[in-house]
Amino acid sequence: MAKIRHIKIENFRAIKSFEWWPNPGVNCLIGPGDVGKSTVINAIDLCLGPRRTKEFADSDFHKLNTEEPILIEITVSDLADTLKNFDKYDLFLRGYNPEEKKIEDEPGANLEPALTIVLTVGSDLDPQWSLFSERATAAGAERALAWGDRVLLAGTRIDAANNFHLSWRKGSVLDRLSDEKPDTAEKIAEAKRAAREAFSGIADDQLDETLEKVEEIAEALGVSLAIELQALLNAHSISLSGGTIAVHDANGVPLSRLGLGSTRLLVAGLLNEAQDGSDLVLVDELEHGLEPHRIIRFLGVLGAKKEDSSKQAFFTSHSPIVLRELNADQLFVLASGHDGHKALSAAVDEHSQGAVRSQPEAFLAKRVLVCEGASEVGLIRGLELDRTSNGKKSLFGSGLSLINAGGCSRLYERSPTLQALGYECASFRDDDVQPDPDQEELFEVFGGTVFKWQAGQKIEAAIVHGLPATQLLPFVELAVKLHGEELTDQHLKGNSAGALSVATFRADPDGTGISPDNRTQLADACSGKSNPWFKTIGAMESLSESIIAPALDDCDDAFKQVIIEIQAWATDG
Incomplete structure (x- = not known):
């Protein structure tokens, strides 16, 4: 066809x-x-x-x-x-x-x-x-x-109004499904007459006052009424035409009363079998x-x-x-x-199919932020929760999608496909390990924006050195909540030669006694290979929403600037 x-x-x-x-x-x-x-x-x-x-x-x-x-x-x-x-x-x-x-x-x-x-x-x-x-x-x-x-x-349009296709009307799927066509004209006329006779006299008792008023008004106006008025069905006004015959279930319920999804699926199945059209x-x-x-x-x-x-x-x-x-x-x-x-066809290169299968959400967004790992994803998600709870413009509502690249070496794996299709792309990464410089340069040549921490920093170090001193105790307490005091204390002591512990931070809630070296030790403690504190999306999301976002105005300027720039890019400023 x-x-x-x-x-x-x-x-x-x-x-x-x-x-x-x-x-x-x-x-x-x-x-x-x-x-x-x-x-x-x-x-x-x-x-x-x-x-x-x-x-x-x-x-x-x-x-x-x-x-x-x-x-x-x-x-x-x-x-x-x-x-x-x-x-x-x-x-x-x-x-x-x-x-x-x-x-x-x-x-x-x-x-x-x-x-x-x-x-x-x-x-x-x-x-x-x-x-x-x-x-x-x-x-x-x-x-x-x-x-x-x-x-x-x-x-054939399959949408919310599928009643048309579940009855025998000219052009409906049922009408096209087979050569059988119901000859309804005579039977419909008989049904109208039968309905009129069955209704005869039923409504008189319920409408007698209205009928009397009609008679009185007619008499007053000189309108001659041959016989006493009755409330009867007007057979000519009974709408029985195209679409009168529809498919019903065993209990007499029309299939058009099925759920939206079921009717769409059913119409699609009928269409698959239709013989013409x-x-x-x-x-x-x-x-x-x-x-x-x-x-x-x-x-x-x-x-x-x-x-x-x-x-x-x-x-x-x-x-x-x-x-x-x-x-x-x-x-x-x-x-x-x-x-x-x-x-634009999504099949722009040999990587297109893999990109669609692995990151379909990115193809449904306006702009895409490729995150090095789960920590970066969690940080952005936490910022989003804080923004929406405080009436600020939503990052995701502005069309942002996040991709977890799963490591620095894979940071730009899907970007060429997305950039070729016109998506705004940015990357968000640590700076302790460097990606392929040629890939990153090409990413930027095609309009990509790179967000990264200060030279040599990974995300945990950036956060610990960026937070105001008053937020170091809440930072440690969140780790205690997530991982328990014993493990948190063990990590602190092991990375500071015993100089730091949970008790150290509790004894100094304002953080006035925490030196830059102590912050480095704290960053090492929370990012170790064995049970890192905030490496999951959920843990970092909680840290971001409850500690980083509320204290952002008081954070270190370099740290704060990265966060501000990411949010501005995601929301068109």
């Missing part, structure tokens, strides 16, 4: 301009929120959907600019015979070159016959659907798709209403795992599960820039 080969959108909702040559199979749009992913899905639905009209508003125009018309232009090929009928569409048939991904205005050898459908909306808000070709425009010819042909092109599927927020295991099943039913699937699917998603299940070449990052929107 017909496949979308080219999409062009102008001045529609979140999108000023956009062009895309999608895959013939699965196309999953990803990226940060509010970039316009749903706009693309809605544009396809509006342009190809079998509708004669649609209400538009000023808010459908990009930035409310009604001076420039909305344009949605979709070119399809792999056409059914009726769509290649020269008697109907001769001037409008075009050619698609699959090798070069190019549209020729006339059909030709080695070109797939194609049609370009255009939806335009001007300031009068009146939508116009038409076919387009350059030679038809030159000849002054105008034409729209015949209604039956529009139905052939229309896709378009193989185009549209799903906005694919994961909506589905648990992880059913997301995987949903993707399978829609043909995402089949290389030879006849379906062409357009999804949007914010789910890491979806990203892990799809191939990188099925994913497209929707990016917005000064030159408009672009859909």
Whole structure:
């Protein structure tokens, strides 16, 4: 069946301009929120959907600019015979070159016959659907798709309102599932009459006062009533038409009352078996209403795992599960820039698939901070907790994603893929061990920002030397809480030749007697290879939220500056 080969959108909702040559199979749009992913899905639905009209508003125009018309232009090929009928569409048939991904205005050898459908909306808000070709425009010819042909092109949209597809209506999945068509006209008429007779007289007792008032008013106005009034059903007003017959369970409950996820999954399964109609599927927020295991099943039913699937699917998603299940070449990052929107294939290099599988959350964010290890991740998470509890701008709400690189040597392993796709990237590392200098230089050349502690410092030393003296006792007490007093005391004594202990800090709560050398000994004690105090995400998160963030204004300037710069970068200042 017909496949979308080219999409062009102008001045529609979140999108000023956009062009895309999608895959013939699965196309999953990803990226940060509010970039316009749903706009693309809605544009396809509006342009190809079998509708004669649609209400538009000023808010459908990009930035409310009604001076420039909305344009949605979709070119399809792999056409059914009726769509290649020269008697109907001769001037409008075009050619698609699959090798070069190019549209020729006339059909030709080695070109797939194609049609370009255009939806335009001007300031009068009146939508116009038409076919387009350059030679038809030159000849002054105008034409729209015949209604039956529009139905052939229309896709199936699977969303929150799936009742349509769970009843026998023209164009529903059930209607397309088999050749069996219910002959309902006569039976529906009989059902209306039976309902009227069954209702007869039931409401008289409940509505007798109202009926008497009607009689009185009618008499006063000189309206002649032949007989005593009754409250009866008006058979002509009983709405029994398309969609009247729906699938119910054994207890008579319609399947449309199933949960959202279940109805979506069921409609997808029915679509998989449908005998005719378009193989185009549209799903906005694919994961909506589905648990992880059913997301995987949903993707399978829609043909995402089949290389030879006849379906062409357009999804949007914010789910890491979806990203892990799809191939990188099925994913497209929707990016917005000064030159408009672009859909960038996630398959930009040989590392793309590994990056998507290992760090899917990064592909759903606006900017990515690659952390050397769990400690750096925990530090940022603790800062976030403090910020949100104090009404400051959220780091994660600003579009930040954290990657735990798992060591300095792997710090820039995934960065080239993310940078090639336009993500803002930064790294956050210690300075006691150095990464590959060529990798870090290339990272910075492509716009990456490097955050690191002072020369030779690792994170524990940076924190211990950066904290104000009054926070050294709380620092030690948190270690006692997390690891017990005996282990904490053992580490302190072992790294200071017995000069430091838990008691030392308790006896000096203001930290006035703690020398720079003592701080170095404390840093060594908390970062030893055997049971380090704050090497896990949870432990460092607690330290960051309860001690570092509240005391940040009083911290050492060099330490404080690193924290301030990271937060400013993550929140656009």
